[in-house]
Amino acid sequence: MATLVLGAVGSAIGGAFGGAILGFSGAAIGGFIGSTIGSVVDSWIVSSLAPAQKIEGQRLDSLRITSATEGAIIPRLYGRMRIGGNIIWATDFREETKTTTQGGGKGGGGGKVKTTEYLYYASFAVALCEGPITGIGRIWADGKPLDMTGITWRWYRGNETQTPDPFIAAKMGAANTPAYRGTAYVVFEELPLSTYGNRLPQLSFEVFRPLADPDTAEGLVKAVTMIPASGEFTYATEAVRKTVGATTTVFGQTTGGTSSAENLNALPDEADIVVALDRLQAMAPAVESVSLVVAWFGNDLRAGNCTIKPGVEVATKVTSPKIWTVNGVSRVAAHLVSRDVEDRPVYGGTPADFAVVQAIREMKARGLRVTFYPFLLMDVPPGNSLPNPYSNSAATPGQPSFPWRGRITCSPAAGYAGSADKTAAAATQVSNFFGAANPAQFAISGDTVTWTGPSGDWGLRRMILHYAHLCAVAGGVDAFLIGSEMRGLTTIRSSANTYPTVTAFKALAADVKAILGPGTSVGYASDWSEYSGHQPGDGSGDVHFHLDPLWSDANIDFIGIDNYMPLSDWRDGFDHADALEGWPAIHDRGYLQANIAGGEGFDWFYASEADRSAQIRTPIADGSAGKPWVFRYKDLRAWWSEPHFNRPGGVESGTPTEWVPQSKPVWFTELGCPAIDRGTNQPNVFFDPKSSESFTPYFSRGWRDDAIQRAYLEATYLWWGQGTNNPTSAVYGGRMVHVPECAAWTWDARPYPFFPELTGIWTDGPNWRLGHWLTGRLGAVSLAALVRHLCLRAGLAESLIDVSGLWGAVEGYVIGALESPRASISTLARHFGFDAIETEGVIRFVMRGRASVTTLAIDDLVASREGEAFELTRGQETELPQALKWQVARTDEDYDAALVEARSITVDTTRIASESFPTAIPPRVRRVRHGFEHPPNERRCRRTDGGVDRPGKRHLPPAALAAGARPRRRDPARA
Numbered sequence: 022m023a024t025l026v027l028g029a030v031g032s033a034i035g036g037a038f039g040g041a042i043l044g045f046s047g048a049a050i051g052g053f054i055g056s057t058i059g060s061v062v063d064s065w066i067v068s069s070l071a072p073a074q075k076i077e078g079q080r081l082d083s084l085r086i087t088s089a090t091e092g093a094i095i096p097r098l099y100g101r102m103r104i105g106g107n108i109i110w111a112t113d114f115r116e117e118t119k120t121t122t123q124g125g126g127k128g129g130g131g132g133k134v135k136t137t138e139y140l141y142y143a144s145f146a147v148a149l150c151e152g153p154i155t156g157i158g159r160i161w162a163d164g165k166p167l168d169m170t171g172i173t174w175r176w177y178r179g180n181e182t183q184t185p186d187p188f189i190a191a192k193m194g195a196a197n198t199p200a201y202r203g204t205a206y207v208v209f210e211e212l213p214l215s216t217y218g219n220r221l222p223q224l225s226f227e228v229f230r231p232l233a234d235p236d237t238a239e240g241l242v243k244a245v246t247m248i249p250a251s252g253e254f255t256y257a258t259e260a261v262r263k264t265v266g267a268t269t270t271v272f273g274q275t276t277g278g279t280s281s282a283e284n285l286n287a288l289p290d291e292a293d294i295v296v297a298l299d300r301l302q303a304m305a306p307a308v309e310s311v312s313l314v315v316a317w318f319g320n321d322l323r324a325g326n327c328t329i330k331p332g333v334e335v336a337t338k339v340t341s342p343k344i345w346t347v348n349g350v351s352r353v354a355a356h357l358v359s360r361d362v363e364d365r366p367v368y369g370g371t372p373a374d375f376a377v378v379q380a381i382r383e384m385k386a387r388g389l390r391v392t393f394y395p396f397l398l399m400d401v402p403p404g405n406s407l408p409n410p411y412s413n414s415a416a417t418p419g420q421p422s423f424p425w426r427g428r429i430t431c432s433p434a435a436g437y438a439g440s441a442d443k444t445a446a447a448a449t450q451v452s453n454f455f456g457a458a459n460p461a462q463f464a465i466s467g468d469t470v471t472w473t474g475p476s477g478d479w480g481l482r483r484m485i486l487h488y489a490h491l492c493a494v495a496g497g498v499d500a501f502l503i504g505s506e507m508r509g510l511t512t513i514r515s516s517a518n519t520y521p522t523v524t525a526f527k528a529l530a531a532d533v534k535a536i537l538g539p540g541t542s543v544g545y546a547s548d549w550s551e552y553s554g555h556q557p558g559d560g561s562g563d564v565h566f567h568l569d570p571l572w573s574d575a576n577i578d579f580i581g582i583d584n585y586m587p588l589s590d591w592r593d594g595f596d597h598a599d600a601l602e603g604w605p606a607i608h609d610r611g612y613l614q615a616n617i618a619g620g621e622g623f624d625w626f627y628a629s630e631a632d633r634s635a636q637i638r639t640p641i642a643d644g645s646a647g648k649p650w651v652f653r654y655k656d657l658r659a660w661w662s663e664p665h666f667n668r669p670g671g672v673e674s675g676t677p678t679e680w681v682p683q684s685k686p687v688w689f690t691e692l693g694c695p696a697i698d699r700g701t702n703q704p705n706v707f708f709d710p711k712s713s714e715s716f717t718p719y720f721s722r723g724w725r726d727d728a729i730q731r732a733y734l735e736a737t738y739l740w741w742g743q744g745t746n747n748p749t750s751a752v753y754g755g756r757m758v759h760v761p762e763c764a765a766w767t768w769d770a771r772p773y774p775f776f777p778e779l780t781g782i783w784t785d786g787p788n789w790r791l792g793h794w795l796t797g798r799l800g801a802v803s804l805a806a807l808v809r810h811l812c813l814r815a816g817l818a819e820s821l822i823d824v825s826g827l828w829g830a831v832e833g834y835v836i837g838a839l840e841s842p843r844a845s846i847s848t849l850a851r852h853f854g855f856d857a858i859e860t861e862g863v864i865r866f867v868m869r870g871r872a873s874v875t876t877l878a879i880d881d882l883v884a885s886r887e888g889e890a891f892e893l894t895r896g897q898e899t900e901l902p903q904a905l906k907w908q909v910a911r912t913d914e915d916y917d918a919a920l921v922e923a924r925s926i927t928v929d930t931t932r933i934a935s936e937s938f939p940t941a942i943p944p945r946v947r948r949v950r951h952g953f954e955h956p957p958n959e960r961r962c963r964r965t966d967g968g969v970d971r972p973g974k975r976h977l978p979p980a981a982l983a984a985g986a987r988p989r990r991r992d993p994a995r996a
Contacts, residue, residue, distance in 0.1 A: 087147065087224045094838055095204055098150040098230050099810075100802040101158070101304070102833030102941050103916035105225045109206065110189060111145035114214070141219045142211040146189065149228055150835075152179015152205040156303025158227035161915065163217060167224075170290045172212060179205030205230075227916070229303040229800060232810060237803040238731050241738035244310035244764040245301070245795065246691060249785070250396045251316050252369035253334060253345050254283045255770050257376035258292050258383045264339045283340065286779060287772040294380055296772040297796070298387060304800025305768075310390040310499070312690070312764045313380055315372055317484050318356050318400045322420050323410050323432035324510060325450030328479035329397065330356040331371035345373045348487045349464075349471030359402040365784050367423070367711055368398055374491055378468050380770075381495040392500035392764070393492050394546070394690070395485055397426040413438035421713035427548055429454070430509035436559060441513075448515035455525045456480015460532050463490050470494060485529055489536040498541055500762070502690065503529045505546035506583055511567060512555045518669060520555075520567045530576040545571060546581040546690035549705070553660050554651065562671025564651060566678045569665055573679035579759065583691035585705035586655055588616040588733060590636070592720050595872040598636045605871035608728055608828035613701060613736035618746070623655040633719065646673050658748065661687065661757050683750040686759040693766035694733035696798060697791040698724040701733050708791040717791075725790050727798050727943065728829035734765060735803075766793050773797035774913045797912070797943075801830035804853060808846055808866055815842040817864070826867030827855055832912045833941030852938055901925075902934040910941040 089108040096104060117140040122133055149157075157176050160167040177183050185198040186208045207226065214220060233240035254261040266278035282289075287296040301308060321327040331347035333355045338345070345352050358368045372380075384391050401407065403422040408415045410432035421428070431450050435442035441450060462474035463486065470490045472483065485503055492498045503526060510522040526545055534543050547568060555567040572580055590599055591607040604612040621627070625638035632639070643649045646668075650659030664677040694704040695718070703718035717723050738760065741747050747756045769776055773796045777786030789797070805824035812822045831853075836845055850856065854869045882890035904924040910916040919942075 087221075095148065096150045096835050096837040098154070098228055098833070098835050099807055100231060100831050100833040100941065101227065101229050101800055101912065102835050102939075103161070103225050103227050103910065104149060104835060104837075105223070106147040106149045106207070108221075109146050109148045109201070110193075111143065112192060114219075115142045115144075115211065116140070117142065139219070141214045143214055143221055144188065144192075144208075144210050144212070145221070146186065146201075146206050146208045147224060147226075148201065148204050148206045149226055150179070150205055150230070152177075152203055152230075154178055154205040154228055154230040155306055156229040156299060157207065158229060158300070158303075159915075160227070161225045162222040164223070166915075168289050173210040174207060174212075176207045177201065177205060179203055229300075231304055231306070231800050232802050232806045233306050234803070234806045234809075236735065236739060237806050238734045238738075238799055239305055239803070240307050241735060241742075242305050242765045242795075242799065243307050243761045244312070244390075244392075245305070245308055245768040246312040246314055246394060246764045246766050247297075248314050248767050248769055249369060249771065249783075250314040251332070251371060251398065252770070253338075253371070253373055254340070254343075254376055255369065256294050256313070256315075256372045256380035257284050257343070258295055258379040259343075260285055260292060261340050261343055264341065278339070286782060287775045293772055293775075294770040295383065297768070297770045298383065300772055300796075300800070301768055302387065305795075308389070310392065310762055310764065311384050311768075312392040312394045312500075312502075313377070313384070314394040314396045314767075315377055315488065316368075316396040316398045317371055318358065318368070319397050319426065319429065320356070320400055321407055322399070322401065322424060322428050322430065322509075323408065323415070323450070324429055324454040324513070325432065326407075327429060327454055329481055329484050330479050332356040332358045332368065332400065333370040334358060334366040334368075343373065343375055345370065346469075347371050347374050348483070349469075356400070359400050361711065361784065367402075367784065368400065369783075374470065375468060377488075377491060378495040381492065381498060385496060390499040390762075392502065392690075392762070393488060393498045394502050394505070395488050396505065397481075399424050399426055399428075408432065410434045411437065415439070423709075423712040423714070425506070425714045427506045427508040427551075429507065431513045434509070435512070435557065443514045443516060445515055447513045448519075448521040451510065451513060451515075451521040451525060454481060454510070455529070456482045458483040458486050460486055460490075460536055463487060465490060465494060468494050482529060482532075486532060486536070489533045492541075493536055497537065500542040500544065500578075500688075501533055501537055502544055502546050502581065503533055505581075505690065506548040506551070508548045508551040511547075511551060512557070517563075518565060518667065520565075520570075523568060523571050526571050527574050527576070530571070530574060534576040542578040543576055544579045544581040544688065544690070545577065546583050549582055549584050549586050550654060552580065552582045553654050554665075556652070562668065564668035564671070566665040566667060566680065569678040569680040572685065573681060578685065579762075580661075580685055580687045581690040582687060584689040584763075585691070585693070586617075587621050587701065587703055588613045588694075588736070589699065589701040590616075590621060590719075591699050591702060592636075598638075600872045603872075603874075605826075605874070606828075606868065607699060607701060608732045608868075610732065610736045610739070610825065610828075613732060614740045617737065617740050618655055618658070620655075623653050645671060657687065658757065662748070681752070683752045683757070686750070686753070686755055687757055688759050689763035691766045692734075692737065692763050693793045693795075694730045695791055695793050696725055696727045696730040698722045698726045698729070700726065700729045704733065707788070707793060709785070709788050723791070725943070727801075730793075730795075730798065731803065731830055732828050738763070765795060767795060768799075769794060769796040771796075778913060798830075801832045802834065804829045804831055804849070804855075805866075807831055807834065808849065811842045811845050812864070821863055823863050823865040826865060826871075827853075828868065829853060831940065832943060833910065833916075835939040837939060848938060848940075851936070852940060899932070902932045904933045906933065906935040908935075908937040912941045912943055916941060 087105040087108065093107045098104060119138040119140060120135060121138070122135050155178070160169065175186065177186070179201075181202050183200050183202055185195065185200045188208060188210055190198040205228070231239040235241070249255060261283045262280045263283050264278040264280045284293050285291065286293055317329050318332040319327045319329050331350055333345060333352050336353065336357055338352065347355070355370070358366045358370065361367050381391055381393075401420050401422060401424060405420055405422070406418045407420045409417045409420050410430055411434050413433065414437070415433040431441040431447045433440045441447045456478045458474055458478055458480060462472065464471045464473050470487055472487065474483070481504065489501060492501060507522065511520060513520065513522055515521045530543050530545070534541075537543070552568065553566075555563075555565045557563055571577060589607050589612065591597070594600070599612070606612070623641070625640050627633040627637070628639050641649050641652050643651060648663075650656040650663065653659070662682050664682055665680045666673045666677055668674065694700045695707055697708065697717060699718050699721040701718075702720060703716075706716040706718055707714070708717060709715045741758045741760050741763070747758050747760070749756055771783060776783050776796070777789035780786040805827040808827060809819070809822055809824045813819060831849070834849070846857070855866055856869065858865045858867060879890060884890045904922060907921045907923070908918055911919045
C-alpha cells in the first residue's frame with residue numbers, strides 16, 4: 022500500500038475537525054498543502070497575531086537615514102544592527118569666527134590679506150530605537166567611521182527609569198526637559214561641523230540589543246574565558262605605540278621614525294581590550310565572571326626536555342610608553358616564536374606583565390569576578406627533528422607540529438618500547454618539567470615581579486608562581502588555576518600506583534594558596550577525559566583515581582573540568598540510529614540534553630573507528646564490581662557522590678581513596694562547541710591548519726554553523742541549571758556543578774569585526790569562522806526568543822506559544838515601520854525557513870527539514886465529501902520565479918548590503934522575485950545555518966518530480982490531529 026511520510030514541517034491538520042494552520046508554505050485549512058512560500062492562511066488563534074490592516078514595513082535600504090521627522094515611528098531593534106535614527110532635539114548652530122592676517126612687506130610695505138573663517142558647532146540628540154539597549158558600538162558619519170576623539174557625547178539605554186540629559190536640561194530648563202523614557206538616544210555636545218561642510222552629517226549607529234531571556238545563551242552564560250592568551254600588548258588598557266626607524270640617543274631617548282598603535286585596532290582612542298569588554302557586557306549582559314588566559318611557550322613534548330618560557334613576536338621592537346617585559350625577562354632573553362611561510366609569527370607573544378595587571382584591574386573595576394588561567398602553548402614547528410616520545414625508544418625524529426599541551430609525557434611514552442612509565446626515570450623527567458622555583462625567589466617592586474632564582478630554571482613552577490605573585494600585585498583574583506589539560510603528564514607513573522605529576526601539583530597548589538590567601542579559590546583544570554581516573558588500557562586491568570590526591574587536597578577548592586564531552590552522534594539523512602529513535606534534528610534541545618548524562622560515554626562507547634562508522638555501540642558495563650559509572654566519563658553525578666576504590670590489576674581495593682563524596686563543587690573551567698556543522702558530535706576539536714591537532718568533528722561537512730554552538734550552550738546551561746540534574750551537596754550546601762563559574766570558551770580581547778578581519782595583524786583570523794569563538798556570535802537574538810517575544814507583544818499568552826522547534830539566531834533585525842507581529846514573523850519565516858502549526862490550541866513553530874514524525878498509509882486518511890482522501894494538483898510553471906534576489910546586511914563589515922541571487926535553469930519563466938530583509942546575517946552561511954545550501958528563498962526557484970510544485974490535499978481523522986508533534990523518547994534505563 023502506498024504510504025505518505027508526514028514530516029513535522031508543513032503537516033496539514035484536517036479542517037473539518039477544527040484544526041487550523043498558519044503555513045508560510047501556503048497550506049490551506051483542510052484543503053491543500055504546498056503551493057508557494059509566503060502564502061498565508063488564517064486560523065482562529067493565529068489571527069490574533071495580526072490586526073485587520075496591512076502596512077508595509079521598513080526595508081534594509083532605509084534603515085541608515087538620519088531623519089528629523091515629527092511623528093516618526095520609533096524602530097524596534099533586536100540583536101546588533103546599524104540604524105540612522107531621528108533627531109529629536111537640537112540647538113541653533115553655534116558660530117565661531119577665526120580671523121588670520123597674512124602679507125605685509127618689510128618695514129610695513131605691501132598689502133595684507135585678512136581671512137575670516139566661520140566654524141560651526143551643533144548640539145543635538147538622536148533617538149535610535151525602542152529601549153532598553155545594552156550598548157552602542159561604531160558610529161559612522163556620512164558613511165565613514167567617526168573618530169570620537171575629543172567629541173563629547175552620551176548615550177541612554179532607553180529604560181523606564183532614565184533621567185533627563187543634563188546638557189539638554191541646562192538649555193531647556195529642568196521642568197521642560199523630557200527623559201525620553203523607553204527610547205534609546207544619543208546626545209552630542211558641540212559637534213564640530215567643519216569636516217562635513219558646516220552641516221549635520223548623516224549619522225548611523227551600531228546598536229546592541231540582545232534578548233537575554235532565561236533560556237537564551239545571552240541570558241545563560243555567566244562566565245567566559247578571555248583569549249587570545251598571546252599578544253604582547255593585547256591585554257593593555259592604555260595605548261602602546263610602536264616606533265619603526267627611530268634612533269636612540271645616549272640618554273636612552275628615541276627620535277625620528279614612524280609610530281603606530283599596537284593595541285588600538287578598533288577605535289582610535291580606546292584600547293582593544295576595553296572595547297572587547299564593553300562588547301562583552303553589551304552582548305552577554307548576564308556575564309559576571311571572566312577567566313583571563315595568559316600563555317607561555319613549551320618547546321618539546323618530552324617532559325624532561327621541555328622548557329617553558331615567555332615569548333615575543335620579534336627580537337627587537339621599540340614601544341612607548343611601556344616596554345615588554347615578563348617576569349623580569351627582557352625581549353632579547355625571551356623565546357622567539359616560530360614564523361610561518363610568509364615570515365609572520367605563528368603566535369602572538371606572551372602578554373607583558375603590566376598589561377596583565379591592567380586587564381585584571383579593569384575587569385574588577387567593572388564588577389566582574391576574575392579567574393586567572395595560565396596556559397601553555399606548544400611551539401614545536403613543522404620540520405623539527407626532536408625525538409618523538411610516541412615512538413619505540415623515542416627513536417623516531419620529528420614531533421607533531423604545534424601540538425596540544427596534553428601530549429607532553431615521559432619519553433618514551435607509555436605503551437612504547439623502552440617507556441619510562443612506571444620507572445624512577447619518569448619521576449626525574451616530571452621533576453625537570455616542574456623545576457625548583459619557590460615563592461621566595463621572586464622580587465616585588467610596585468607592579469613588577471621579577472625572578473631572582475637560577476637563570477636556567479624554566480620549569481612550570483616558575484611560570485605559575487610568577488603569576489600568583491602578579492595577581493597579588495594586581496589586587497588579587499577570585500580564582501587561580503595551577504595548570505590545565507596536562508593529561509599526558511598526570512597519567513605518568515614512577516611505580517605501579519605513584520603519579521609524580523599529581524604530587525607536584527599538590528605542592529604547587531600549596532604555594533599558590535600561600536601567596537594569594539584563602540580568599541582566592543585554587544584549582545586545576547583537568548581535561549574531560551582526565552578528571553575521573555586513569556585506565557591505561559595496557560591489559561593490566563588497572564583502574565586508578567589518579568587525581569584524587571589532588572582533588573581531596575586542602576589547598577584545592579574545586580574540581581576543574583574543561584568540558585567538551587560529545588552531545589550527539591548525528592549523521593547524513595534520517596536513517597541513522599539517533600534519527601530512528603525519533604529525534605528530529607541535531608539542533609533539537611531535547612536531543613542534546615538527552616546526551617549530557619546519556620549516549621556516548623554514558624550508555625555505550627565505540628570500540629573502534631570501524632564501529633563508529635557502522636554505529637555498532639558497545640554498552641558500558643562493569644562485570645567485576647557492578648559499578649559501570651567508573652567507566653562512564655559522563656556520569657559526573659556518580660563520580661562526585663560515591664567513594665572511589667582503586668583497582669590495581671583489576672581487583673577493587675578494600676580501602677577508598679582520599680576523595681570524600683560531595684566534598685567539593687565542580688567548575689567547568691572551559692565549556693564550548695565549535696561553530697561548525699555537527700560540532701556537538703566532537704566539541705573538543707578545532708580547525709587550525711597550522712597545527713597537527715586540527716580536525717573537524719566526526720561526520721562534519723565542514724560548514725559554518727553558528728546555530729549548533731548556540732544550541733550546545735543553551736542545552737548545557739539549562740540542563741545543569743535544573744536541581745533534578747544538579748544535586749545539592751550534603752557537605753558544603755551548594756550544587757554539584759557551580760554553574761556561575763562554568764566558563765564558556767571563548768571571548769576574544771580583540772574586538773569583532775576587526776578580529777577576524779584584520780588578518781594582516783592577526784594571523785589566526787581565518788580560524789574564527791569555524792572555531793569556538795563567541796565573539797561576533799553571542800549578542801545575536803535567539804530565533805526562538807524573538808518569535809516568542811513578537812507573539813507576546815501581540816497579546817498571546819505564553820502558554821499558547823511553543824518555540825522549542827526553532828533554533829539558530831538572528832544577528833540583527835529591525836522593525837522600522839508600523840507592522841503587525843504576524844508580518845514580522847512571516848519575514849523571519851521566509852528568511853529562516855520555519856512554519857507555524859496550530860495543534861491542540863497551541864501555536865507550534867518548527868523548522869523545515871526535520872525528520873519525519875510518523876508514516877501514514879492511505880487507509881489512515883479519510884475521504885472528503887467532494888473528493889478522494891488524497892489528491893495532487895499540478896500548478897502552473899509560470900507562477901514560479903526564474904530567479905530570486907535576496908538583500909541583507911553583512912555583520913562582518915560595516916553592515917553593507919549583500920545581494921545574493923539564486924537562479925533556476927529549468928523553469929520556463931522570466932519572473933524575478935526580489936526581497937530586501939531588514940536583517941543582518943554572517944557571510945558565507947551554508948545549508949546548516951538556515952536549512953539551505955543557498956539563500957532560503959531559493960526554494961521558490963525549485964521544482965519537484967521534474968515538474969512544477971504540486972499542492973497536496975489530504976484529510977486526517979481526529980486521532981491524527983497531533984501528528985505535528987514530535988514523539989519524545991523515554992529511556993527506561995534513566996526514567
